Amino acid sequence: RKEVEQDPGPFNVPEGATVAFNCTYSNSASQSFFWYRQDCRKEPKLLMSVYSSGNEDGRFTAQLNRASQYISLLIRDSKLSDSATYLCVVNLNTGGFKTIFGAGTRLFVKA
């Protein structure tokens, strides 16, 4: 079992739709969590951190469920420019910090 698992998609949604991605992690030593966005043939860029209480940044909402070991990303009112791959990222504290990236979920937003 992978340490961080995501549905690879692709998710094909129309503009204006709401779409949600989940990510599960297996290591209970996981300490911090992030969502990154990666455009085609570009480097990953931080989208948002994920806090235990949940957090929102404009149209994007991230949530963490430690008991079930999953994090989620909700995108409201999808834009064409949201088309990208969304990477779930988990930092472990196992004596030293280790970062694990999920394989990503591809999103296509269509007009």
Next chain:
Amino acid sequence: GAGVSQSPSNKVTEKGKDVELRCDPISGHTALYWYRQSLGQGLEFLIYFQGNSAPDKSGLPSDRFSAERTGGSVSTLTIQRTQQEDSAVYLCASSLGTGPDTQYFGPGTRLTVL
């Protein structure tokens, strides 16, 4: 300020040759990471530096791969006797290094082994 830079941006080499990839992290970032990403795949962790030390080399795929970091800044990833399966984008990231903090990525080096 300046972000993470990598050079070269593209490298085409023949099978069996050695290559060196360079990463310049953000100034003041003590942690530096190397990843590999094959076409359509996720990021594969290779190695992590804290200062000049590499506490985690677990991701290096074989002894043909090595990396060093000098002066707590620039890092070089060396691949000896390249193979076709080494073809990928090699991404470098840096972070403040004070804990599980945000990593900032460079644009990557696209390596093609013919």
